[in-house]
């Protein structure tokens with residue numbers, strides 16, 4: 504059946520767009536793991552929606568399992584494969600089709616890389632606000648399928664809010680075209696939302712219309728320091744109110760994470776001394792340079808006068824801004840010295856974060872095999888990242904760590920994934936975030952849209 508399947512695929516794709524055998528040596532399942540080549544039946548490289556549709560029709564008919572590859576930056580095993588699986592990689596569908604300044608939208612194929620979109624719209628005074636560390640590799644199709652968040656969700660929302668129109672191919676090859684530029688459309692179900700955040704289990708995203716914003720002309724950034732978590736929450740409310748819609752980032756870094764993030768090179772030298780428990784990176788975006796800077800500075804001064812903070816430093820140039828953000832974004836500074844790393848992206852009510860993380864640190868420190876614990880994250884969104892360094896990759900240590908991070912979330916209405924999704928790695932914990940009825944409805948949708956269960960099998964749940 505394998506040879507027959509390849510023969511059928513060769514009828515719809517040029518030979519050079521189907522990679523098999525030794526041609527998979529330079530292919531991988533994740534950008535971080537390039538020691539092991541990809542294990543798959545073949546990699547297909549479609550260049551059009553019609554080709555994606557033809558591939559899926561063949562796989563559907565033959566009950567062949569398909570795994571979708573975007574930029575391979577997901578952190579949940581979403582792009583891992585087995586020897587009998589067909590990979591559909593969207594990397595050759597990388598055309599920007601249109602930038603419409605008046606409608607403030609960009610139309611792209613799904614293999615376009617996030618940073619390419621940033622660069623393409625910047626010259627027109629526009630902004631695609633989604634932004635995170637993997638922007639140089641992550642593709643818009645992968646981003647849509649994982650409903651990515653990042654550093655400016657507070658002001659602009661997650662991917663879900665930034666997709667105006669979308670085209671997707673269903674498991675049986677049917678093309679669903681909803682490529683509109685309009686913001687409001689209440690004519691029945693908003694079907695595009697089904698494909699956003701469903702991790703490639705319901706369809707393959709092939710094109711999208713994305714919402715652009717007018718680019719801000721002012722950007723004010725500072726690091727603040729405090730010693731207790733209650734002050735963090737007070738500061739968030741204070742700046743959100745004071746900046747009236749301009750607050751775009753409010754990132755929290757725990758002391759030991761800050762120490763490590765700022766100790767590896769001069770490029771990430773510490774802007775504030777290592778004297779405090781919490782470091783906050785705050786960003787405001789606006790359109791009146793002088794006025795915005797004066798307002799930001801005055802709010803900072805008020806926090807000093809009212810003793811709301813213990814220390815602060817403001818960025819005074821674009822290179823300062825870059826320096827401040829590099830500290831937060833370059834997670835390699837945390838992982839490079841780890842033997843093995845385990846990543847978390849939990850969600851929980853903002854007010855409860857301080858206590859929850861303190862408790863987790865205390866418990867994790869007692870586990871043999873846990874070598875480093877770093878917490879930081881998008882605190883304004885109630886989303887904290889943990890990176891745990893550990894001495895081995897054994898199941899028992901992994902599960903013990905998972906248990907500590909996840910077990911308290913259900914009781915406080917949290918989630919095991921704020922951003923990265925469930926993939927293969929977090930399936931066992933889906934019931935912490937979702938009720939049995941919600942999971943059953945997800946399975947019903949999956950079965951209706953992909954009756955043979957060929958698309959990204961085993962991701963999120965087993966049907």
Ligand SMILES: Cc1cc2nc3c(=O)[nH]c(=O)nc-3n(C[C@H](O)[C@H](O)[C@H](O)COP(=O)(O)OP(=O)(O)OC[C@H]3O[C@@H](n4cnc5c(N)ncnc54)[C@H](O)[C@@H]3O)c2cc1C
Pocket residue numbers: 570571572573574575576577578581582593613634635636637640641642643644645646647648649650651652653654702703704706707708709834922923959962
């Ligand atoms: C350094 C670093 C920082 C990160 N920071 C953030 C962050 O701040 N916020 C955040 O949300 N995430 C973050 N991530 C996670 C990751 O970058 C995002 O999940 C991103 O959206 C994945 O895009 P990708 O193109 O790499 O997708 P991939 O990893 O290739 O795929 C992700 C999932 O989507 C599926 N898929 C891919 N393309 C398609 C398609 N066209 N149609 C259907 N399914 C598809 C895949 O099968 C897989 O299940 C970070 C990752 C790294 C490495």
